[in-house]
Amino acid sequence: MIESDVSTGYGAPRSECFYQVYVRSFADSDGDGVGDLEGLRSRLAYIGALGVDGILLSPCFASPQFDHGYDVADYFKIDPLYGTLPDMDLVLAEAHRRNLLVLLDIIPNHCSSKHAWFETAVRSQPGSPLRQRFLFARGRGPHGDSPPNNWRSYFGGPAWSRSPRDHTGEWYFHLFGTEQPDFNWRSTDVQELFDRVLEFWLHRGVDGFRIDAAHALCKAAGLPDVPGLDQIRDPNEAIRINPHIIDQPEVHEVWRRWRALINSLKPEARLVGEIWVDTPQAQQAYLGPDELHEAFVFGLMYTPWTANALAETIRSLHDAFAANGRLPSWVLSTHDESRVVTRMGNGHVGLSRARGLALLALALPGNYYLYNGEELGLPTVDISKRHIQDPLFALTGRTRDGCRVPLPWTIRSQSNYGFSSRETASCSWLPQPDWWGELSLEAQEPEFSSTLSLYRQALILRRRIWGGLHSLQVDDAVVSFHRGNEFMCITNTGDTPKRLNLDGDVLLVSEGRDSLWLPSNATLWLRTRS
Ligand code: BGC
Ligand code: MG
Numbered sequence: 353m354i355e356s357d358v359s360t361g362y363g364a365p366r367s368e369c370f371y372q373v374y375v376r377s378f379a380d381s382d383g384d385g386v387g388d389l390e391g392l393r394s395r396l397a398y399i400g401a402l403g404v405d406g407i408l409l410s411p412c413f414a415s416p417q418f419d420h421g422y423d424v425a426d427y428f429k430i431d432p433l434y435g436t437l438p439d440m441d442l443v444l445a446e447a448h449r450r451n452l453l454v455l456l457d458i459i460p461n462h463c464s465s466k467h468a469w470f471e472t473a474v475r476s477q478p479g480s481p482l483r484q485r486f487l488f489a490r491g492r493g494p495h496g497d498s499p500p501n502n503w504r505s506y507f508g509g510p511a512w513s514r515s516p517r518d519h520t521g522e523w524y525f526h527l528f529g530t531e532q533p534d535f536n537w538r539s540t541d542v543q544e545l546f547d548r549v550l551e552f553w554l555h556r557g558v559d560g561f562r563i564d565a566a567h568a569l570c571k572a573a574g575l576p577d578v579p580g581l582d583q584i585r586d587p588n589e590a591i592r593i594n595p596h597i598i599d600q601p602e603v604h605e606v607w608r609r610w611r612a613l614i615n616s617l618k619p620e621a622r623l624v625g626e627i628w629v630d631t632p633q634a635q636q637a638y639l640g641p642d643e644l645h646e647a648f649v650f651g652l653m654y655t656p657w658t659a660n661a662l663a664e665t666i667r668s669l670h671d672a673f674a675a676n677g678r679l680p681s682w683v684l685s686t687h688d689e690s691r692v693v694t695r696m697g698n699g700h701v702g703l704s705r706a707r708g709l710a711l712l713a714l715a716l717p718g719n720y721y722l723y724n725g726e727e728l729g730l731p732t733v734d735i736s737k738r739h740i741q742d743p744l745f746a747l748t749g750r751t752r753d754g755c756r757v758p759l760p761w762t763i764r765s766q767s768n769y770g771f772s773s774r775e776t777a778s779c780s781w782l783p784q785p786d787w788w789g790e791l792s793l794e795a796q797e798p799e800f801s802s803t804l805s806l807y808r809q810a811l812i813l814r815r816r817i818w819g820g821l822h823s824l825q826v827d828d829a830v831v832s833f834h835r836g837n838e839f840m841c842i843t844n845t846g847d848t849p850k851r852l853n854l855d856g857d858v859l860l861v862s863e864g865r866d867s868l869w870l871p872s873n874a875t876l877w878l879r880t881r882s
Pocket of ligand 2: 381382384385386388
């Protein structure tokens, strides 16, 4: 294994942790059942006390909310649902006062079909520069009635639609929903628009950006058909195997442009890419001194709970980054995926494994992105069909709502388990289950053994874990590794406790207290005697 260099490339002295706030579901100040910026501001003390270094905010720009903000109508405005620009300024000021950095989620691949530019484009003639800000193309067949090619969208179905107001025979491309037209990144208007967007938010004090779908901005010229695509059922797979959308060489020009801008305006700011490419090696091309600072690494989300599988994921991802002098940015959960506890089987075992996996991931070198509610051990909630909000559902039958249920703050159900700050609040935008209070902050805060307490201890202790990763080993159901000379992390993925024969002091254990036995489905942090 390659020993990691723990410097991160932008002068950070240690691995950091960012708390992802899904603003809609975090805290609601005005009682409309939807989380907002003022709600977030009122809970920044909670986030600060977790021991994280910053927050990453899911999009709160002006948006029709078709995809809950991933369909932006105006990148310079805050959606009234979430508040105002002055509210955002207050969040920034208050977060900074608490030594929390603030990253925004920027969506450059597409906007909303209600963005003024798209509305103008639809009204313009084919070939007009206003239309060239998007990807319009003439349909096939004598009247242009079939889509220009067979490319598919992530949300299911063709990646092409016609606007009902457009009678030109042209179709527009959308990698996601019909309401999310893709920008044409060959257009200088588009390039300049995003220069202004970055500049605007950096001037307001933002410390960096998550870049949505950073692998997908540029599409091959000529829009060639992909043979066999029509036989692929899974929409993600239909994109993955399409060689003309993902990971096109031109996309790097965009990131070089953004990095140059960042370097000139605020060199300490960072760009973190959501980059879905086939291998961790392919992700490397997006990183470096002239492109992005970090890439989310999702591998642990899909790794089965066995010692061999975990070791293999850690080794391959860590080594792919370390070979280039970098570190992965680890993610166990996001607003797009089933929650860890549920992926690990739910119930007692699911929770134990989720806690064990968290300690394992937090012990690795590299930044960590913690999705709100992960620290409470929330599972994915089953949402009944009539309450589903996710646009993905109608098109694919899959919903991401189960990981987006508004957080429980109080044991009692009043005010949506404390999510809303008013007694008279409307129901929360997604229904909360009747056992939600058991997992609330209020229920967990006083309990030393709660998942919240575990995360708090881990995040504080993690600041003192130092040194490169080495000696990754599998012994039966146990996977272990060292950091530097003084730290060891041991995970027992098996169903029976393991007797430990170790020389050192237990720093933290995800289950139980005994230093001689490591319970099943648990992780232990040890300070070794060197
Ligand atoms: C975001 C999703 C969103 C999609 C379209 C993704 O990568 O994380 O929530 O639906 O981009 O913007
Ligand atoms: Mg609200």
